[in-house]
Amino acid sequence: MATYSTNEFKQGLKIMIDRDPCSIIENELVKPGKGQAFNRVKMRNLKTGRVLEKTYKSGESVEGADVIDLDLQYLYSDGEMWHFMDQSSYEQYAADENAVADAKQWIKGEEMCIVTLWDNVPLSIAAPNFVILQVSDTDPGLKGDTAQGGSKPATLETGAVVKVPLFVENDDLLKIDTRTGEYVSRAKE
Amino acid sequence: MKSDNSWQPTASLDLIKRRAVLLQQIRDFMNNRGIIEVDTPILSHYGISDPYIQSMTTVEVSDKDTQLYLQTSPEYCMKRLLAAGSGPIYQIAHVFRDEESGRRHNTEFTMLEWYRVGFDYYQLMDEVGELLNGIGLETPDKMTYAQSFMQTVELDPHTVETKLLQKNVREHGWETDSEDRHALLDFVFSEVVLKKIIFNKPLIIYDYPACMSALATLKPGEPVVSERFELFIAGMEIANGFNELNNADEQLKRFEAELHTRRDRNLAEPPIDRNFLAALNSGLPECAGVAVGIDRLLMVLSGKDDISEVSTFTLGTN
Numbered sequence: 486m487a488t489y490s491t492n493e494f495k496q497g498l499k500i501m502i503d504r505d506p507c508s509i510i511e512n513e514l515v516k517p518g519k520g521q522a523f524n525r526v527k528m529r530n531l532k533t534g535r536v537l538e539k540t541y542k543s544g545e546s547v548e549g550a551d552v553i554d555l556d557l558q559y560l561y562s563d564g565e566m567w568h569f570m571d572q573s574s575y576e577q578y579a580a581d582e583n584a585v586a587d588a589k590q591w592i593k594g595e596e597m598c599i600v601t602l603w604d605n606v607p608l609s610i611a612a613p614n615f616v617i618l619q620v621s622d623t624d625p626g627l628k629g630d631t632a633q634g635g636s637k638p639a640t641l642e643t644g645a646v647v648k649v650p651l652f653v654e655n656d657d658l659l660k661i662d663t664r665t666g667e668y669v670s671r672a673k674e
Numbered sequence: 675m676k677s678d679n680s681w682q683p684t685a686s687l688d689l690i691k692r693r694a695v696l697l698q699q700i701r702d703f704m705n706n707r708g709i710i711e712v713d714t715p716i717l718s719h720y721g722i723s724d725p726y727i728q729s730m731t732t733v734e735v736s737d738k739d740t741q742l743y744l745q746t747s748p749e750y751c752m753k754r755l756l757a758a759g760s761g762p763i764y765q766i767a768h769v770f771r772d773e774e775s776g777r778r779h780n781t782e783f784t785m786l787e788w789y790r791v792g793f794d795y796y797q798l799m800d801e802v803g804e805l806l807n808g809i810g811l812e813t814p815d816k817m818t819y820a821q822s823f824m825q826t827v828e829l830d831p832h833t834v835e836t837k838l839l840q841k842n843v844r845e846h847g848w849e850t851d852s853e854d855r856h857a858l859l860d861f862v863f864s865e866v867v868l869k870k871i872i873f874n875k876p877l878i879i880y881d882y883p884a885c886m887s888a889l890a891t892l893k894p895g896e897p898v899v900s901e902r903f904e905l906f907i908a909g910m911e912i913a914n915g916f917n918e919l920n921n922a923d924e925q926l927k928r929f930e931a932e933l934h935t936r937r938d939r940n941l942a943e944p945p946i947d948r949n950f951l952a953a954l955n956s957g958l959p960e961c962a963g964v965a966v967g968i969d970r971l972l973m974v975l976s977g978k979d980d981i982s983e984v985s986t987f988t989l990g991t992n
Contacts (some may be wrong), residue, residue: 492773514776518904518965519725519888520860522773523848540848540865542857543773626780 486544491524499531500537501554506531506550506603514543530602531608550603557600561593569600569607580607588612590645591663612663617672618642620657623649684982684991693972693984696809697766700786700968703808708711709762709788714751716768718815721934722746723945724888729944730781743944744770747965748787749889750950753918756789756961757953764788766968768893771963777980778910778970789963795901795917797877800907802913806876812906814876819892822879823862826870831859831883834895842866846917856885861898868909876907889925907974916962922954 489500494512498556501507507528516522522543529536529553541547557578558571566579567589579606580602582589584607599611623639639649639659647661649668660669683690704711720742722731729743745751748767755763769785790798803813823831827842839858843850844866852858871877880903884892887900902916919925929946936943972984982988 514774514779515864516726516779517772517860517864518727518911519724519886520864520965521854521857522726523861523863523864525847538847540846540861542848542850542852 487549489549490546491541491543494524494526499550500528501548501550501596502528502530502537505533506608507537507553510536511668515540516543522648533605535652551605552601552603552608555602556597559594559596559598562589563595567610569598574610577609577623578602578611584608587609589615590643591618593618593643614662614664615669616661616663617658618645618661620649620653620655620659623653623655625654636674676960680991683986684988685972685986688980689972689976689984690986692976693968696759696968696972696975699809700805703805704764707762707959710760710912712752712755712760712763712765713753714765714767714822716745716770717742718745718947719743719945720750720947721730721942723929723936723944723946725932725935725939725941726772726867728941730772731963741944747785749963749965750947752787752789752963754949754953756791756958757958759952762788762790775989778973780969780985783981783985784968786966786968789918789961789962791959791961793962794960795880795915795962796902798915798964799880799903802878802899802915802964803876803965809971811907811974812875814878818878818881819863819879819883819899820881822867822871824858826867827862829862831862832899850871855883859883859886861932871906871909873906874907876905876912878903878905879983880904886917887919887928891917891919891930903964907971910970911967912970912974913964913966915962918958918962920954920958920960923953925954926951941960 489498496509498509499670500509507530509526509528510526513525514522515525524541524543526541527536527538537548538591555571560568560570560613566581567585569578569580589612592598596613596616598613600607601609612638618641621642622637624637636648637651637652638646639653640646649667659673660672662669715936719742727746729746731741731743733742733786747769748765752765753764764787766786767786768782770782772781775781799816807813820831823829829842836853836855838863843858843861848861881899882902883898884898887902890900890902893899893901904911933943969981969984973981976984978984
């Protein structure tokens with residue numbers, strides 16, 4: 486893998502830090518007028534999601550991380566691994582539970598997901614921003630209560646639990662924002 | 675054509691006008707004190723040897739073998755004027771420093787530089803304070819470089835063992851085995867000391883370690899310090915001033931040492947400015963000079979934290 490010098494640092498560059506792939510969030514030059522220049526770098530560890538800060542002497546270099554984002558279709562889960570496919574090459578990728586941690590509660594099959602690969606292995610999966618899922622279990626709806634006020638929990642077909650308005654019933658299709666985990670609206674088939 | 679807003683200035687029109695006001699205030703201040711405005715060339719056949727500052731270069735179309743250097747400060751030409759008997763002078767100039775770009779840095783920026791014949795750096799610190807008053811800022815507090823370290827990290831920067839300095843550096847995020855004291859001190863100063871100091875008002879820090887002298891005189895004593903000061907406002911470096919070294923032999927020695935460092939670090943080695951040395955040799959009057967970053971001063975006055983917000987256009991948009 487290539488190495489990157491501090492003067493190539495920019496937002497989004499993927500580098501290896503302590504054997505983990507990280508993505509640069511912020512890169513700031515710190516330099517006294519008549520003195521040594523440093524780069525103060527804020528980055529996100531792509532495995533743990535943690536944000537860390539490090540400083541480099543300008544001109545130092547760091548190993549790059551082989552990290553790319555692909556649009557892949559979710560196929561199925563065998564309970565242990567979650568399988569995705571590249572629709573143009575038909576190449577399949579298997580993600581472990583760690584990688585699908587947050588996404589798995591929103592996907593049931595056929596969704597297009599952004600899969601981040603590190604050395605060709607799925608590192609993290611982002612579900613589509615909006616998904617349509619069926620309600621499998623919620624308390625009986627209150628007829629006519631289509632106005633605001635009140636909410637109740639509903640379990641969706643994927644097992645995710647979201648807060649929904651009182652009028653929602655079993656088998657309703659709901660549009661959910663996966664970034665916030667919030668109910669958006671009822672959806673048609 | 676696609677609509678595109680990238681032609682727009684990066685500063686608001688209000689700030690462009692605010693800059694005009696500031697420049698006028700500075701010129702009035704200088705004028706009232708009999709300091710003469712000068713205008714020296716940006717292009718030179720000679721660059722700067724300071725290993726921490728990189729010159730930008732250009733060539734003449736008709737003579738591509740001759741490298742020309744864009745000034746990193748107007749210092750050498752202004753000292754030639756002083757040696758020629760100009761008396762007190764100031765200049766507001768565009769200067770260029772390669773590889774410097776960020777929230778507080780633009781490759782091309784505006785510098786105010788002035789020289790006072792017969793002043794020492796203490797008198798010049800006072801005058802910097804008076805200029806600040808003239809543009810609506812408070813008189814700075816003062817402390818030595820050593821005091822700033824003692825107060826914040828309880829280390830004496832002049833005597834602390836390199837190992838202990840390294841330990842402090844590593845604790846604050848730079849993993850290094852470097853034994854370069856200048857770099858280690860710069861890191862602790864920028865990343866620890868300046869962050870720990872509480873900036874209620876402008877602050878002048880003076881008497882820098884001898885290794886950070888550049889073109890400043892040294893004050894004999896234990897430890898030997900550089901007769902140099904810097905102004906900080908809200909943690910940001912605004913100005914750098916010092917007693918001007920006027921010993922041509924000593925200056926040449928420093929240039930050669932700097933070029934040696936440049937060779938070790940694989941940096942370009944610009945030719946030494948013979949005209950500047952000749953001027954020192956013929957006699958530079960005792961004087962002190964200071965350079966002020968106008969863009970950063972404007973950032974302070976307007977509460978902006980990105981230099982692009984006070985610049986009409988930055989290199990990234992031009």
